[in-house]
Amino acid sequence: MGESKLAILEGLLFAAGEEGMHKKQLSEILEIRENEVEELLEDWKEELQNPGRGIRLMESRGTYSLTTKPEYAAVYKRWGYKKNHTRLSQASLESLAIIAYRQPITRVEVDYIRGVKSDQALQTLAERQLVEEAGRKETVGRPILYRTTEHFLTYFGLQSLEDLPELKEAFQEDYSAAENFFDSLEEG
């Protein structure tokens, strides 16, 4: 009997929904090795990249789940599935970027990179479930470590953490807001 591992896998992940399944779990159910699971998933991921397909495979710390595709986010929103979120502030975005690339990281370390306190931003990020606690750092005071969540991936439509763009040196700054502020001071 031609039992298709891929078909089982597809069904499993469909049923698991947002909770997804860890590759270890999958390997147990399918009775194949973990690296074989990975191969299957990799092939499938490619197949789903076909523009004619509407779902995508997401990976978060070894757990795979199916999501819609980011390019149609607006359509699903219009349908009324989700309402628009308030956009994140610059402080939150900076803190989130630091956590995303340097996780797990403590608040003090985020503060140091930004040169300002980030507690407010971190609180917002935690409330919006974009970051979560990830244990304690084994140093003086055992500060809380933070990492990004699975929701961070879905919110930004990332397929996995590896999907984050490379941390680059070069960039174009936009200080128009700040410039306008100081210009208006000089005028007044």
Place this chain on the structure above:
Amino acid sequence: MSVKSEYHIKVEGFEGPMDLLLHLIQRLEIDIHDIPVAEITDQYMEYIHTMNELELDIASEYLVMAATLLAMKSSTLLPEEPVDPEELESEEDPREELMERLKEYRKFKYAAGQLKDREAEDNEVYSRPPVSIEEGAGDDQQATVFDMIEALQRMFNKTGSPSPEVETGVKRDEMPIKRTMDHILQKIQQSPSGITFEKLFSARTRTEMVNTFLALLELVKDKQVLCRQDEHFEDLYIFKQGDNHGRE
């Protein structure tokens, strides 16, 4: 408090001293690897003074950076003593640390911008709650009141009905339901794998049985305990609600 935060928002054009410094470096078209300390310090102080004159609430971080810059500037103004080259090498350029921090911050500022773009582009993806495949699992398997009554009957069949002769006189409120509930919870706590229905009915007086039964119903209603029966006519098991028993 509200006035203060209002002022603070006005200078939100900058995210902090690092951001202000980056701005100055770009405006002055300075190479970040070779920062003219005197110039950048003067410019920085100018901004601080402007903010100060306007009585804006300057975050302490800006002042800390100002102090750092001034210290760096004064050290560069000191006449350079001829030092032996080995010592010179070990002495670190005070600009080095600042430069590294600025470069590091700039990277994340850029990354934050990319996230912002992604957010604006509306890239969110959606999923949905998992389906419950296990048939008869969970809520479906919860025993009904009738199952509980049947269990009680089976118990009576085995052990005989409660003996009314034990009851003498009127004992009102001897076992208030609340106390029985606590008692049941305690018992369940001791056996995380669940406890059989029969074990809860230790004593055999009618009052006590009624009491226990009512307390159990109350607990089920409050969702504090879960009553389960895997097969019809099998033993009923009582679990503490919220424990993972047999699910997933």
